[in-house]
Amino acid sequence: MQIIIYISRAKQNFTSGDLADLRDLADARNRSEDITGLLLSDGTRFIQALEGDAAAVQTVMDRIAKDPRHNNISYFRPITTNYRQFGKWTTEYLDERDLCEGRGFFDCVMRHVADVECDSIKAAFIGFAALSLSR
């Protein structure tokens, strides 16, 4: 099982509706490729984990990387695991603006990564959420 995690910056203003459309598209496409993961947005940045067969994950990542709606993509070191870390969701998506201000988003992210076994993946998502607290 290969896991790719990246952070990027939104190039345009994503409304909650835009993000819901993106989630629906990603959910359908990823489901057909047996890819699971988690996508978070704090309004200006994204963090996404994609996990599944290595070739399938790379194909989706190549497509996402070409998407003109975001840039400044930074990748975490690719992770190989025996088990899915986000098996509950195809592409679960959290938008800070749909949740309570500040701590609400942080707490929500903490709940979402509670079952993730790999510490470095947990740390990536918790760090992203912690940065949103300081904005």
Ligand SMILES: Cc1cc2nc3c(=O)[nH]c(=O)nc-3n(C[C@H](O)[C@H](O)[C@H](O)COP(=O)(O)O)c2cc1C
């Ligand atoms: C932040 C972000 C995350 C995305 N995540 C996914 C994803 O998980 N799966 C996916 O198929 N497309 C995702 N997309 C959309 C793809 O970039 C692309 O628009 C979509 O797959 C359609 O590609 P196509 O027009 O080449 O078929 C994402 C786009 C952005 C901006």
